[in-house]
Amino acid sequence: MAEFDSRQLTNRESTSARKKVPPYDQGRIHVEVATTPATAAWAQNDTWNTGIIVPKGARILRTGSLQHSAWGASVTCDVGIRALDDGTVIDVDGIADGLDIAAAGAKSLTSGSLFVGGISNVMTEDVEVYVTALSANPTDNAQAEIEIHWVGPQS
Numbered sequence: 001m002a003e004f005d006s007r008q009l010t011n012r013e014s015t016s017a018r019k020k021v022p023p024y025d026q027g028r029i030h031v032e033v034a035t036t037p038a039t040a041a042w043a044q045n046d047t048w049n050t051g052i053i054v055p056k057g058a059r060i061l062r063t064g065s066l067q068h069s070a071w072g073a074s075v076t077c078d079v080g081i082r083a084l085d086d087g088t089v090i091d092v093d094g095i096a097d098g099l100d101i102a103a104a105g106a107k108s109l110t111s112g113s114l115f116v117g118g119i120s121n122v123m124t125e126d127v128e129v130y131v132t133a134l135s136a137n138p139t140d141n142a143q144a145e146i147e148i149h150w151v152g153p154q155s
Helices: 007-013 113-118
Strands: 029-035 047-054 065-068 076-083 089-100 105-108 127-134 144-151
Touching: 029 047, 047 144, 089 105, 089 113, 089 127, 127 144
Parallel strands: none
Antiparallel strands: 029 144, 047 127, 065 105, 065 144, 076 089, 076 127
16 A cells, blocks of 8 residues: 655755754644624624734635624625735635524534635735625624634744
């Protein structure tokens, strides 16, 4: 049976490249948490600015989650990233796409395009995580808490 080395092992053992394992492949895991405002008159397509910053050179891990109250019939959300410096949307559903948040529950944040093909992406610039309520008008004052986990350079 064949055995294949990971990219990280190849980097570590490469005598010609003398590469070290980059911080997005090994290091401390950072956990950032954001909670919705206590009161909010939510409407369809509203955005929740989490204030969670993931630095350039970091990798968002598949262990993040969204815990939430009932947001109302047919309400879904996307969890995306945008450039920290000017707010330009990089990926509207990069972390999670089409999460059903109608009934209270907890969701894994792994359905977005950053995780396509089983490999997560390294951020090419400092990004901010945001959440957009979609598909229907959410219940006012609906609550949620998001956890984003990343590994990378020390902030």
